[in-house]
Amino acid sequence: MASRHPFWKSPALRNLLILLAVWEAVGQLKLVAGGALPPVSAILVRFWADRADYPGHVMATVWASVLGFVIGNVAAVGAGVLFVLFPRLQRLARGVNIAVFALPPIAVAPILVLTLQGSAPRVVLAALGVYFVTMTATVVGLSQYDTRSADVVRAYGGGNWLVMKLVRLRGAIPDILGGLRIAAPNAVLGAILAEFGGGGRWGLGTYLLGSLGRGEPARLWGIGLMATLIAGLSYAVFALISSRVLGSTRSVTLNTALPPGDGDANAPLALKIALTAGAAALPFVLWWAFIRVTGVPEMIAKTPWGVVDYLFLADASANARAKLMAALAQTLPITALGMVAGLGFAFLLAICSRMIPGFIRAFMPIALVTQTMPLVALTPLLVLMLGRGLSVTLWITISVTFFPAFVLLVQGIQRVPQSVLDLPRAYGASAWKELRMVSIPAALPYLFAATRLTVPRALLGVMIAEWLATGTGLGNLLNQSRGYLDYGMIWTVASVSVCLSVGFYYAVLAVERRTLTRLGMQVVE
Amino acid sequence: MSGDPGISLRGVCKTYRGRGSDVVALKDMNLDCPPGSFTALIGPSGCGKSTAMRIALGLEDHDAGEVRIAGQAPATATASGITGVAFQDAALLPWRTVARNVALPLEVLGRDPARYGHEIAKLIELVGLKGYETALPGQLSGGMRQRVSIARSLITSPEVLFMDEPFGALDQIRRRQMNVELQRIWQETKSTALLVTHGIDEAVFLADYVVVMHANPGRVVEVIEIPFPRPRNDELYSSPEFHALTDRIARVLHGQ
Numbered sequence: 001m002a003s004r005h006p007f008w009k010s011p012a013l014r015n016l017l018i019l020l021a022v023w024e025a026v027g028q029l030k031l032v033a034g035g036a037l038p039p040v041s042a043i044l045v046r047f048w049a050d051r052a053d054y055p056g057h058v059m060a061t062v063w064a065s066v067l068g069f070v071i072g073n074v075a076a077v078g079a080g081v082l083f084v085l086f087p088r089l090q091r092l093a094r095g096v097n098i099a100v101f102a103l104p105p106i107a108v109a110p111i112l113v114l115t116l117q118g119s120a121p122r123v124v125l126a127a128l129g130v131y132f133v134t135m136t137a138t139v140v141g142l143s144q145y146d147t148r149s150a151d152v153v154r155a156y157g158g159g160n161w162l163v164m165k166l167v168r169l170r171g172a173i174p175d176i177l178g179g180l181r182i183a184a185p186n187a188v189l190g191a192i193l194a195e196f197g198g199g200g201r202w203g204l205g206t207y208l209l210g211s212l213g214r215g216e217p218a219r220l221w222g223i224g225l226m227a228t229l230i231a232g233l234s235y236a237v238f239a240l241i242s243s244r245v246l247g248s249t250r251s252v253t254l255n256t257a258l259p260p261g262d263g264d265a266n267a268p269l270a271l272k273i274a275l276t277a278g279a280a281a282l283p284f285v286l287w288w289a290f291i292r293v294t295g296v297p298e299m300i301a302k303t304p305w306g307v308v309d310y311l312f313l314a315d316a317s318a319n320a321r322a323k324l325m326a327a328l329a330q331t332l333p334i335t336a337l338g339m340v341a342g343l344g345f346a347f348l349l350a351i352c353s354r355m356i357p358g359f360i361r362a363f364m365p366i367a368l369v370t371q372t373m374p375l376v377a378l379t380p381l382l383v384l385m386l387g388r389g390l391s392v393t394l395w396i397t398i399s400v401t402f403f404p405a406f407v408l409l410v411q412g413i414q415r416v417p418q419s420v421l422d423l424p425r426a427y428g429a430s431a432w433k434e435l436r437m438v439s440i441p442a443a444l445p446y447l448f449a450a451t452r453l454t455v456p457r458a459l460l461g462v463m464i465a466e467w468l469a470t471g472t473g474l475g476n477l478l479n480q481s482r483g484y485l486d487y488g489m490i491w492t493v494a495s496v497s498v499c500l501s502v503g504f505y506y507a508v509l510a511v512e513r514r515t516l517t518r519l520g521m522q523v524v525e
Numbered sequence: 526m527s528g529d530p531g532i533s534l535r536g537v538c539k540t541y542r543g544r545g546s547d548v549v550a551l552k553d554m555n556l557d558c559p560p561g562s563f564t565a566l567i568g569p570s571g572c573g574k575s576t577a578m579r580i581a582l583g584l585e586d587h588d589a590g591e592v593r594i595a596g597q598a599p600a601t602a603t604a605s606g607i608t609g610v611a612f613q614d615a616a617l618l619p620w621r622t623v624a625r626n627v628a629l630p631l632e633v634l635g636r637d638p639a640r641y642g643h644e645i646a647k648l649i650e651l652v653g654l655k656g657y658e659t660a661l662p663g664q665l666s667g668g669m670r671q672r673v674s675i676a677r678s679l680i681t682s683p684e685v686l687f688m689d690e691p692f693g694a695l696d697q698i699r700r701r702q703m704n705v706e707l708q709r710i711w712q713e714t715k716s717t718a719l720l721v722t723h724g725i726d727e728a729v730f731l732a733d734y735v736v737v738m739h740a741n742p743g744r745v746v747e748v749i750e751i752p753f754p755r756p757r758n759d760e761l762y763s764s765p766e767f768h769a770l771t772d773r774i775a776r777v778l779h780g781q
Binding site for chain 2: 146148152162166
């Protein structure tokens, strides 16, 4: 979206100034929940008063984020290259990849704090936050190479490795940079969540948690905006780098030949079964190995078997099961309700975007900013405004599913060529008929993709709200168990929430595959 | 015949197995390109002419038959650096300068591009791009990019040169200019050349032998010798002998 105006005359700046003015007025008049939304000026004044606190906290968070970002991305790019060179390895690692994607960081934070020392939990959580995004971007980038250039290398006797070195790696850089751009705010979110999980005197998460009970909205807003600024800057840095690099890398002509697909369709059935079984088992093997390697006592660190024992075999297992079920009964309905509302709203608005393009142009930047806003910084602010009831959980779930789904859907609908849209109109179809025949079917694959991709975020949002605000459900159970030193329950909640995420992901995928195959459409990765 | 830098395909068969239906791309294909000759492979879309070339280069496997390049198997021949290749699309790496794109085959063959600086400069001059050594492909026109790919195909001083519609994307005027240049370059290098093309006049202008193929299944139906002396120039296009030959090839192409 290149703007034709200079920045100081652009509509974006005008909208921003209007937003700030409205914010200031609303804050001064205490229109929201009796002053829960302070005016911009009050936040700035408070920020100035707290200025001595910030450097230490910011430094701690940034340091952990950067370290985790580097480690996670090196692992992700390395894994991506290996997956592309050896597709069977990717099959085998699929379980681990999905688990890393689906795990709600807040559930893992207490576990990492239990098993690792110092700032290691923050670094690990930041690394886990970036791994999946960058790994996927690497695989996509390396897979969509220019087959014609690869032919030139092969025609001189070059093998897979030379094609990788001379054509694919360099060609994947724009995709990898795109991945890094999205991953950067994730690293900040991971680091802050680990600070929540306990330990350490410094860090924005610690600062936020410490300020939460003191009823100072202006300070909470200051911390939240600071976290957003850090995440937004990290996003902007990579956006700038990729726009610089992209100039020279775009292919000069369009390649119509697609790279060869998965060549493993003819593999023997036994091998396929072995790979699938291995993929399912590998996460548990890694979990077990992690505990053996860190050497944490069995009392604190539970193996997969330890969790089964705690939940089904031990003396207190009936009690534990009852607590878990009660928590799930509180968490799951609200998550489902919030997701349905968020996705439905996003779908409706995206479909209508064809009719009111001006609104979308104004709205997209706001949607993109919320993508970089660390969820954990947003939650306390929503708690301030909406109180500690159920509605805050619902609103958080709606907001975390709505924005990514909306962005994905709008991008999907925009890919429909104008000529396809013109065709029904040329035969005199009404706007509604055009929607029904073109836009809605075109948006369907993206709705499925958005559903799959937002499940972990929705669960994370609900758990953060429960932990910080409502005192119900899985989030609260996790927080309580930390207080009671109920290690078995901490591990149980963590593994159950990951399993739920993965299970739901696959359920959506199954429905998606069936529906889209019937409609002759492709699954969006 | 080992040691001869010729191309020979004997009884080559290739079938693509799709879901439910098989497509016979080549059936019992025979092709002989004598050393130092220029052969044009012509035929309708889908007759397997590009497939034949890709098999000769070792880019695709064949189901039956024998392929020899200078008496060697394709993989051995290409890896020893005696072949050169130019595709329909220039297929330049967009992040490499003209000079570094020309040097790409050297890197694939494990040779040190720094020692070929003189050859690279000479070839860029030969294709008329002197002064563009450090330009990126995105800054060049379509015709210039195609000339870079011709320079690239010659950097290994190939004894056998493969070209798959190298000027297919150019307009007629530009194409005729490039054909004159290609003839000049080929005569200087004295290599064996195989050109895959759609254009009858291009084939007649450039080749010693025009090999006509038909589709379903892909096969050679006739080999026509082109007797015109070299160097050939633009006047040839308007001579009656030229038109007689193009008419004859057109009739063979249409199965008459």
